[in-house]
Amino acid sequence: MRGFLQKAKAELRGINQRDTSTHDPGGHYWVSHHPQAQLPGQVHDYSDSDHANAQIIREPTPLDILRYRYHHSTNLGSIYVLERWLQPSRFPDGAEGSSELAAVTAxxxxxxxxxxxxxFEEQWANAVTEEDIQWLVNEARCRTIRLPIGYYDLPGADFTRGTPFEPYARVYEGAWNSIRTLMSRLRTHSIGVLIxxxxxxxxxNSQEHSGTNSGRAEFWNSSSNRALGVRCCQFLAEDARTxxxxxGIQLANEAxxxxxxxxxxxxxxxxxxxxMDASIPVIISDGWNLNQAINYSLQTNSVNINQPKSPVVIDTHYYWAFTxxxxRKSPQQIxxxxGTKLTELDGKxxxxxxxxxxxxxxxxYSCVLTEDSWAKADGTPRDELVNQFGQAQSTRYQQRAGGSFFWTYKMDWMPGGEWGFKDQSDKGNIVPPGYATLSMDDRSRLVEKAKYERDGSMREAVQQHVAYWDRIDSNVNRELGKYEHGWTVGFQDxxxxFEGRATQGDKIGMLELWVLKRMRESGYRGGLxxxxxxxxxxxxxxxxxxxxM
Structure with a gap:
């Protein structure tokens, strides 16, 4: 067995040297289709579609890392979509209503x-200070910001024509430049922005955070509103190309x-x-029905597509303070x-x-519970229970989600109590993944350790693969080359x-979508x-x- 594995490895090395090295100047791992290592009597699984779809898999770019790492994150709410309960100072005395439209009208x-x-332009410019950004990076270890915006924040009269914000289009002429400036400032510190x-x-939905106090959700039953929504998405995608x-782009909030x-x-x-750009992740609201959204996602995120297609991410929200x-539940019960959340993903x-x-x-999500729940605490100190609740959420979401975004960071009443990302992070109730707190020296040491162990790990993985199929069926087509190719790409990715590529190193948090990306890029379409x-x-x-890790 050892002789065979060494022979197969030598064959693959020779192929890589002839095509592209595992670390060539162009950033390739290797051309994805090459002669496969073969067991005696094995029949290759080459298909015309394999060769027709052959591509080159390149190393992850800084933008790849920004999009697919685990998003330990917060929202920056009530900056470009106002909510009075978070920032009453943004409303003049006598303003009627609690929404963005109420504020600008007043x-x-x-x-x-x-x-x-x-x-408004002064308020946008001063909403996030350099001190804020330093805290997000160095204390909270924040990787991404979910930034709520409104359609009225996009540039040009077309985005407000025929809407309640049309009379105030002049007010928002500088909104998008302000958003772009904020994104650039955050990106300088390796923080990404999900629009x-x-x-x-x-x-x-009918809530104030949809921009008005109409109390109605009139987007879905209006063809003109839906068409305007599509144009908003087109603009965001086209702008991203600059x-x-x-x-990522989130299409709707809490549908x-x-x-x-x-x-x-x-x-x-x-x-x-x-x-416009099929590399941009698209985030959809689950409309409070996660199972339905999962089924849609599985159909949409298929390996077999005829043309480039953006990967789809599902956004779901968890609160225990409204129903x-x-x-009726105690803090301990909640x-x-x-730990039962996201079980809809099991087996998918x-x-x-x-x-x-x-x-x-x-x-x-937040650390807020109702006073009815706190009344059932059975004498346990509230601070202790909030700590347990917050850490339980951090742990669960890091285990089962591609990211978690606390609601929220900015409000007039900083640090925000149980609604505040700063307050809950400073108290250790919301915690980043352990690897996010590694020092540069520790990270470098672990990178060198991984590189040193790489060849041995690959040999062991291939041996396990072959041994498994020997037990199952000694005549089965093992396609050793495909397996080893996948292993090498996965390890290097x-x-x-982890090491970082001109941005903060991290874990592949959006793992299923990263696998989808690599499967599409590999060009493999055969039966194995x-x-x-x-x-x-x-x-x-x-x-x-x-x-x-």
Missing amino acids: WVNKIGIESTKQL DLHALPGGA GSEIA MWEAERMYEWYDECISAISA DDDK TSEV EGSVIDRGAVQVIVGE ALAF TWLFEQGLRKGIQDLYAAVN
């Missing part, structure tokens, strides 16, 4: 449109339950974004319930080639993420393509074992 009536424009279309025309390096034509509209937006059912991951890919982020996927996943696992 200010224009009070001081005029030009003065309101200047006021969240929090306020859609007409409202994806170098804004966004982490109402069973919204009419929701998935039809998602399809339109995904097509529009993909036509009568939650009011904390124990955290691990085989992109068979099922498609599903990836979930928790776009909003995970190492690149799953071996490349399993090798890929094993290589990633082995890197994590090497660095104790």
Whole structure:
């Protein structure tokens, strides 16, 4: 067996030297299709489609890492979509309502449109200070910001024409430049930005955070509103091509339950974004029905596509402070319930080639419980219970999600108590993954350890692969080359993420979508393509074992 493995390894080395090295100047791992290592009597699984789709797999770029790492994150709410309960100072005395529209209407009536424009621009510019960014990077170890914006924040009269914000379009002429400036400042510190279309025309739900106090969700049943929503997505995707390096585009926030034509509209937006830049992750609201969103995602995130298509991520939210059912629970009961969340994913991951890919982020959560729940604490100190609740959420989401975004960071009443990312992070209730706190020296030491162990880990992985199939069926087609190719790509990918590429190193948190990306790029379409996927996943696992992640 050892002789065979050495011979197969030598064959692959020779092929890599003839094609592209594992670390060539162009950043390739290797051309994805090459003569396969072969067991005696084995028949290759070459197909015309394999060769027709042959591509080169390149090393992860800084933008790849920014988009696919684990998003230990927060929201920056009530900056470009105002909510009075978070920032009452942004509303003049006598303002009627609690939404963005209520605020801008009241200010224009009070001081005029030009003065309101200047006021809003000053507020946007000063919303996030350099001190804020340093805290997010160095203390909270924040990787990404979910930034709620409104359709009215996009440039040009077309985005507000025929909407309640049309009379105030002048106020928002500088909004998008302000957003771009904020994204650039954050990106300088390796923080990515997920653009969240929090306020859609007409409202994806009936709440104030949809931009108005209408109390109605009029987006879904209006063809003109939906068409404007698609144009918003097109603009964001086209703008991203100019170098804004966004982490993703969220199409809607907290879409109402069973919204009419929701998935039809998602399809339109995904097509529009993909036509501009199919590398941009697209985030959809689950509309409070995670199972339905998972089924949609599995169908959409298929390996077999005829043209480039953006990967789809599901956004779900977890709160325990709004329903009568939650009011009946004690803090201890709620904390124990955290571990049951995201079980809808069970059995849906691990085989992109068979099922498609599903990836979930928790776009909003908090440490807030109702006073009814706190009354059932049975004498346990509140601070202790908040700590247990927050850490349970951190642990669960890091285990099962591609990222988690606390609601929220900025409010007038900083540090925000149980709604505040700063307060909960400073108290150790919300904690980053352990690897995010590694020093540069420790990270460098682990990188060198992983590189030293790489060849031995690969030999062991291939031996296990061959031994397994020897036990199952000694005559089975093992496609050793596909498996080993996948392992090498996976190990090197995970190492690149951990080490960092001109951005903060991290874990591949969006694992299922990363596997989908690599499967599409590999060009493999034959019957044994799953071996490349399993090798890929094993290589990633082995890197994590090497660095104790």
